Amino acid sequence: MENHDHTNLIQKLLACVAACENCATACLNEDDVKPMVRCISLDRDCADLCSQAARLLERKSEIAHQYLLLCEEICRMCAEECGMHGHDHCQICADACRQCAEACHMHHERINQD
Template sequence: MAHEQHQQLLETLHDCMAACNHCFDACLQEDDVKMMAGCIRLDRECADMCAYLEQAITRNSPFVSQLAKVCAEICQACGDECQKHADMHDHCKHCAEACHKCAEACRSIA
């Protein structure tokens, strides 16, 4: 699977990773950090998985489909958690949108 074929997915993965990293950092600045603990944890998991899948695609890993399935699950979970805080925090709203878009893109190749 050549990474040139998946340029749009690579961009979606990168955008999701960046949104999760931003949300992670912004959540740590919130007054009630404990309330954001689930969001923070999933932001980290999602950013790391997106970065790993991006690398796997660019090196033509034979495990891309399996990794994409896991990535879709993590992105969906992160997006769902961020959605819970979207009314209060713009960074969570943006992250939820990026995660749900990435989950959909990953499902398309899983």
């Protein structure tokens, strides 16, 4: 892995983690949680994957850039789901996820399988 400064990417990843965690918690507090189940599930997955991506980048892991491909995918899925809900926390989360997906897209590498 090349030696790049990933400060901005890591900040986007961690902002996405925070937005997803906030969204999941807020969704659980909605009067009708049932329509929010997929949103909560994707929020939690996205937060976990983005958090792991940030750790991999911090430790300069050999697979960090390949891992960003998966991270981009979950961010796009989460943004699409959150974008369908009118709650402010969902819209904030969708925006953070879109920004994170774009940042991951700019830095990811294909997965090599020999």
